[in-house]
Amino acid sequence: MYVIIVGCGRVGSELARLLAGEGHDVVIIDKNPVSFQRLGGTFNGLTVVGNGFNVDLLKQAGIEEADAFCAVTNGDNTNLVSAQVAKKIFSVPKVIARVYDPQRAHIYSALGLDIISGTILFAAMIRDKIIESRFSSYLIETKELGVIEMEVKNDLVGKTIHQINVPGEFLVVAIRRLEGVLIPESKTVLKGKDTLMAVVKVASLEKIKDKFGL
Numbered sequence: 630m631y632v633i634i635v636g637c638g639r640v641g642s643e644l645a646r647l648l649a650g651e652g653h654d655v656v657i658i659d660k661n662p663v664s665f666q667r668l669g670g671t672f673n674g675l676t677v678v679g680n681g682f683n684v685d686l687l688k689q690a691g692i693e694e695a696d697a698f699c700a701v702t703n704g705d706n707t708n709l710v711s712a713q714v715a716k717k718i719f720s721v722p723k724v725i726a727r728v729y730d731p732q733r734a735h736i737y738s739a740l741g742l743d744i745i746s747g748t749i750l751f752a753a754m755i756r757d758k759i760i761e762s763r764f765s766s767y768l769i770e771t772k773e774l775g776v777i778e779m780e781v782k783n784d785l786v787g788k789t790i791h792q793i794n795v796p797g798e799f800l801v802v803a804i805r806r807l808e809g810v811l812i813p814e815s816k817t818v819l820k821g822k823d824t825l826m827a828v829v830k831v832a833s834l835e836k837i838k839d840k841f842g843l
Contacts, residue, residue: 633658633695633721635681635711636702640727640747642667644699649674656690659702681711684718697723705730712742775831779843781823791815795840798833801825 630653634641637659645668649655655674658681659665665676679686681700692698698715700708705728712726725743738744785793790801790813804813805824811817819825829837837843 630654630696631691631694632656632697632699633687633690633692633715635659635698635700635708636727637661637664637667637676638701638703639667641699641701644701645674646672658686658690681707682714684714687714687719692719692721695719695721697721697725699725699727701727703729709742716742773831774828775834777827777829777834777837777843779825779827779841781819781821781825783842785819785841786821788819789815790817790819793819793841795833795837798830799827799837800829801827 630648632648632653632655634645634648634655634657637645637657641657641659642664645655645657649672656677657665657668657674658677658679660678660680662676662678668674668676675690677686677690681687681702692715695715698712698719698721700711700715702708702711708726708728712724715721716724723743725745728744728746729748731746731748794800794815801813803826804811804817804819805826806820807822
């Protein structure tokens with residue numbers, strides 16, 4: 630993939646290194662050339678000095694051929710404007726913007742932008758650890774659903790997925806076994822020491838925990 634990243638802070642530089650290390654073509658843009666030092670000596674992508682919403686600069690960076698565009702500076706306004714330019718003017722297939730303000734995250738998501746709010750994710754992760762260490766609501770971008778991990782033991786051994794799913798509240802989506810991870814069918818039989826990953830309705834979390842003795 631051809632990816633353009635705006636912002637070479639801690640997040641942007643790490644993302645650039647990850648993508649470049651996986652063989653993707655990466656261009657990273659930042660107003661401060663000193664920030665590119667975070668990339669280290671092994672980064673094999675391109676660095677461009679300037680603003681991520683400058684149309685001419687984006688053209689020079691090859692945005693018309695880009696498969697993805699990520700705006701991850703430390704400024705919400707810069708990220709949102711850059712994302713809109715990439716999406717509305719250049720029609721980049723995948724545009725992602727990082728925002729700090731949770732209220733803005735919801736507003737701009739409603740406008741069709743793909744938004745990631747570190748504030749929301751971090752708060753959700755801490756909340757999950759407080760409520761139930763095996764529960765992860767931040768894996769799914771909604772307040773209504775989360776993912777819970779549970780070990781198969783006692784009465785669950787020998788039951789099928791169909792028997793333990795709770796329609797509208799609890800759905801097993803993956804099983805981790807010694808031999809690997811599988812996506813189960815309704816007739817899949819549970820084995821001892823299986824680890825289940827299930828989508829659960831947040832409002833039903835306590836009910837599900839009681840049902841399975843978590």
